[in-house]
C-alpha cells in the first residue's frame with residue numbers, strides 16, 4: 001500500500017503502518033495531553049496506544065494464520081485508522097473458507113475480551129464499562145472495551161469490514177460470487193451513507209469512517225467484477 005512504513009515482521013509477514021494512522025496517533029496523544037498535562041498521563045497514553053497496535057495486529061494475524069491453514073499466504077498487514085488490513089495472496093475461492101478467514105479476526109477479539117473479562121473479574125470484581133472514556137478509567141477495562149468494540153464494528157455486514165466478507169460468503173453459498181459481492185457492496189454503501197449522515201450531526205470521526213467504508217465497498221465490487229470479466 002502507498003504511504004505505508006514498515007514496523008517489523010511476524011511469522012514472515014511484514015507489518016506496516018499507513019500514514020493516515022498518524023492522525024489517530026495525534027488525536028490520542030492530544031486527548032491525553034489535554035486531559036492530564038503530566039508525564040504519567042502521556043506514558044499512560046503511549047501504553048494504551050501500543051496495546052491498541054498489538055490488539056489490531058493480533059486480529060489481522062487471526063485472518064492471516066487461518067488463511068495459511070487453507071494454503072494462502074499473506075503479503076503484508078497494514079494498520080489504518082479504522083483497523084488493520086491483511087493483504088492475502090488471493091481470496092479463498094470456497095465461500096466456506098472465506099467465512100472462516102473472515103470470522104477468525106473478530107474471534108481473536110472475542111477471545112481477548114473474554115480473557116480480560118475473567119482476569120479483571122478475578123482481581124478487582126466485575127468490570128464496569130459504563131463510565132469509561134478514551135483517557136479515563138482503568139487501563140485493562142479500556143482494553144476490554146476496545147476488544148468488544150472491535151469485534152462488534154468488524155462484524156457490521158459492510159465491506160471492507162469482516163462482516164461484509166461474512167455476508168458475501170453466506171450469499172455466495174446460494175448464488176453466483178459476483179452477484180453476492182454486488183449485494184454485499186450495496187449493503188456496505190448503504191451503511192456508509194447512514195454512518196456519514198449520523199456523523200454529520202454527532203461525530204465528525206464517523207464521517208471519516210463512512211468515507212473509508214464507501215471506498216472499500218466500491219473497490220471490492222469493481223475488483224470482483226473485473227476478475228469475472230477477465231475470467
Ligand code: ZN
Pocket residue numbers: 059060063105106154162
Ligand atoms: Zn478483520
